Each structure stands twice: as C-alpha cells, then as structure tokens.
Amino acid sequence: MKYVKWTLITLFWLLVATFLHYTLPQHDIARVTDTYEKVVDPGENSLFWAQADVGNDATVSRRDVFFIQTRQANGDVMVYRNEDTGWGWPPYFKFDTSNLQAEASDAKSTAEAPRWYAIKHYGWRNEFISIFPNAISLREVEGPDVRIIPWLNIIILVALFAFVWAIYVRWVRFWRGRVDPALERAEDKLHEGSDRVKGMFR
C-alpha cells in the first residue's frame, strides 16, 4: 500500500513539474535564419497551439501562423511559432505577434556574420506531434555564451514552494490536532468493544 501512495504522490508532482516546465518562460540563444508563415489547422495537438490573433474570429481553427527558424551555437536547429496568447492561457498577454515577426525578420543573419539573440519562449518542440515553442520576445546579446539568469522563474518557483509548504504545514497541524486524536478514540472504542465481546465467551 505504501508503494501505491508514493507512486501517486510522485506522479502528481511529476505532472506539476511538467506543467511548470511547459508554461514558465525559458531563454534560448540562437541565430535567426528565416521567418515564414504557414497555414495550420490544429487537430489532435490543438492543446499546444494558441488561437487566432486577438480581434480575429477565434472559432475558425485553420489560420496562418508565423514561424521563426533559428540555429543554435551547437548546430541544432529550433523552430518557434509566433502566436498571440491574448487574454488566454498562459498569461503572457502577448498581443504583438506581428511586431515580433517584424523584429525577427530584421534579425536574420548568416553563419559567417552571426547575430545572436536571446529568444524568450515557452512550450516544447516535439517533431512527432508537430508542436513548437511560442516565442515571446527577442533580445540581441553579445554572443552565444551569454549567461541569462531566469529571475522570473526563480521568483515564481520560490513563491509556489512557500505556498505549498504553508498549506502542508497547516494540513499536518490540522491532521495531528483533530484527526489523529479522533482516530485514536475510535481505535480505543473498537478495542473496548472487542474485549467486551471476548468477555462474553469466557
């Protein structure tokens, strides 16, 4: 039974960690190679796509989506989509998709004369289900080895940990103060009852 309990707890926290890894912003340092737009009709993977730009018809699923192609210093390629999150989830309130695309177009550079950009994004790249991380912003940096400290992530995770800890402490206190004594009283009553029954047969 102990294994079941710990498996469930582990699975729960794994789910929380996965959700946070998808939703919290990350930075990649890469060289923008190209930008394009493509018609996309999200189907099974629609959970990992946003919706039409704010102001457009949000009920139509087929739409043009901007993409930004990049190459990182280690030679890996990464393709980002560039979509409005608008008033929806995650709460980045991104409305400037077209502006970002214009910036990305201007940021293109070649391998001979690279210009490195820190691309803030959220989401995952998965080739098997064709999902792309959503680029939030671009910022030019000196080189591919610039160190970027994720302050926002640190603040959010510390706050979340403090909140979970506060609830856990109060839960344990409540359990020890109210539930354990009640369970002990119930157990005592059970023993009393069973002794009485056994006494009948002596």
Added chain:
Amino acid sequence: MLPFLRFFLIGAIVLAVIYGVLWLVLRERRRDILEDDWETQGKGSPRDTWVNRRLAVFNQRRSRLLPIVVFGLPVCLVLWIIYMTNFR
C-alpha cells in the same frame, strides 16, 4: 471582446473569493489578538464590548486597504506584464 470579458469575469470571481477568505481570516486573527489584549488591559469592561469596539476600527482600516491590495495588485501585475511583453 469576448476573450477579454471571459478573462475579466474569471479574474473578478477568483479575486472576490480571495477577498472574502482574507477578510474573514484577518478579522478572526485580529479578534484573537484583541481578546488576548483584553486579558491584560481591558478587564474593566465586558470582553465582547471591549473587543468589538476595537474590532470595528480595524474593520474600517481593513475595508480601505484590503480592496486596494487584493484587486489593485493583480491589475497592476497584468498591466506590467502587458508592458513588458508588448512594448519593451
């Protein structure tokens, strides 16, 4: 318009719930502190009158500060995120 209204409605409901919970929790905390104070300072008058009179002062103070914090802070946060994401 509709996505904004949806966001606004959900935000308003969540913040209203947080406001309600915080109001009650803070009021009970203040009541406990005042009852302890009565033991040391106010033994002259009946406990409930002494406590309730002072609690009313704190209620008034809380009714000014709590809405600003609970409703104002998230609005400022959203505006700041919008500025940082779109205009910087």
